[in-house]
Amino acid sequence: MDLATDPTSETVLVGTNPAGTAFHAFVTSRSAGLYRGALVLTGSPDVAEELVQETLERVYRKWRAVAAADSPDAYVRRIMVNLANDRWRKFRRTVPAPPGGEMTAPGDEYGRIDSRDQLVRALQNLPMRMRTVVVLRYFHDLSDDEIAGDLGISASTVRSQLARGIEKLRGQFPERSGLSTQRPRKESDDSV
Amino acid sequence: MTPYDDVRPSGRGGGTPFEQELVSAMNDFADSATAPAFEPDVIARSSRRKRGVAVAALTAAAVIVGAGTALATIGHSAQGAGRAAGAEPTVPATASPAITEVNARWHFAQVELVTQKGHGLATIDLAGLTLKDAKTMLSKHNLRTGSITWAPCTGRRGTVLMVFHGTPRLVKAVGDPDYLKGMKLTDTVNVDLCSGNR
Structure with a gap:
């Protein structure tokens, strides 16, 4: 999922209005991939959905920095894994595995x-x-x-x-x- | 020889059968659930609300540790005392010097203050304030109200319904003048008030 080679990357990076089409396009094209990663990381669909939601909110607040980054996907992935680590430290959420x-x-x-x-x-x-x-x-x-x-x-x-x-x-x-x-x-x- | 020689992963993508099985397991699991729909508008709204709450909390904390005294010295203490600290998203008065852009959204009663580097600084939410309170809030950031229009609504008469602007972006001339060169400058926020007729 490399934004630089993705045909939608140009539309994603165009525009500086965070509420504009660039952010919309990003969410539309990337949310499913983020969710897959979050699902594997957390092991729970509910927690994964919350994590992606929180990640995208963070992305919205930092949209200009995200859009200006060399690799926006890496930037967003970094946000997500760090949020996941923060959440884990707070809640110690784990999915118990059967022995x-x-x-x-x-x-x-x-x-x-x-x-x-x-x-x-x-x-x-x-x-x-x-x-x-x-x-x-x-x-x-x-x-x-x-x-x-x-x-x-x-x-x-x-x-x-x-x-x-x-x-x-x-x-x-x-x-x-x-x-x-x-x-x-x-x-x-x-x-x- | 490292301590992990016997178990060190063989490379990206999984080289050993166990690693390949792990990759397959993770892919199967990721494919097992359908991704929910994430609405950009909902995300944006939620993000703004959280930022507003965070700013309000910071303001409240600043008041608690003594900034309230300094603010009271400046004046308008009655204005601040009449409102619960966390009731509306507000911004600290010290934020003003860093503001270079003011972005008024027509569909919300919010004025977004943006730093020169483009980072969102704070949001002033004027929703539900009286015109007098809205003017006071704006004046803290050297902004002023422009045209006042009335619109029918079910809310309290005379309270702010929304703010809007006629140009793509309102830019307030604070900070680096070169950055603002060629942009239409104004420090005016137009306000829609509730007429209470509906």
């Missing part, structure tokens, strides 16, 4: 869906900062530096949080850990 999970047979589609559901719920049990790092990496597909910039932390902290987060998730799914530790060999590994 463990049954093994699913290979090819069992229902089991696969159930397993993924459990994985998402396990994700929600991670500490907020750790969860945010995992979501930014695997859902938003950001680099260490981009995540570090969003959260105001160092890239090494991002890497350690990410490693710990994945380790915790794997610990809850031992049946998958056997697979996960077998990293695919890369050609670069052979050259070393």
Whole structure:
């Protein structure tokens, strides 16, 4: 969701009246994507809706800065993840995850869906900062530096949080850990 | 060798089967719910209301810690005493020097004060005020009322219904004159009052 390559980006950035068409266009084109990210981050549709609403209100107040930013999407995403962290600190909202999970047979589609559901719920049990790092990496597909910039932390902290987060998730799914530790060999590994 | 070598994620997008499964799980979950409709108008209104409340709270806090004494010294203490601190969004009197733009919205009885860098500073909400109170409020920011018109409504007679302007933006000549060069300057806010006839 890069605004610079998006055909609607020109209309989004045109205009300085926050109540004008630029803000309207931004909300129309971006709210669904923001909601998807908020949903994965919070694990709750209601909380995600509140988070996006609050984020867009903040965006409205800072619209000129958002529109003038090099990457408005990154700016808005930063607002959202920081609001999510603030909210978590205030309310400590978590979605309780049921313990463990049954093994699913290979090819069992229902089991696969159930397993993924459990994985998402396990994700929600991670500490907020750790969860945010995992979501930014695997859902938003950001680099260490981009995540570090969003959260105001160092890239090494991002890497350690990410490693710990994945380790915790794997610990809850031992049946998958056997697979996960077998990293695919890369050609670069052979050259070393 | 780092302490995380055995579990360090293999890269963006998920390299190991577990990471790929995690990515799929998050995408499935994100697709599982339909995004609700977010109305820009509602968001804008809510944002303005929260900002007004925040400004009112700051004003109240300033009064509590002693700014009220300074304001009373300036005068018009009776005006301030008659109104509950949080009843209407108001702006601190000290905000005036930073204001360079005044944006009156025709559909709200609000005058938005904007700094030179374009950041919203505060909103004066004149809704429901008497003309005298509205004039006092505006005069704190070196603004004045322009044309006064009456409109039928169900509210109290003589109270402000809305403010409006004839030009795209009212700009008040405070601050950097170069920034304002070529723009139509005025310090006047036109007011619609409730005639109470409806």
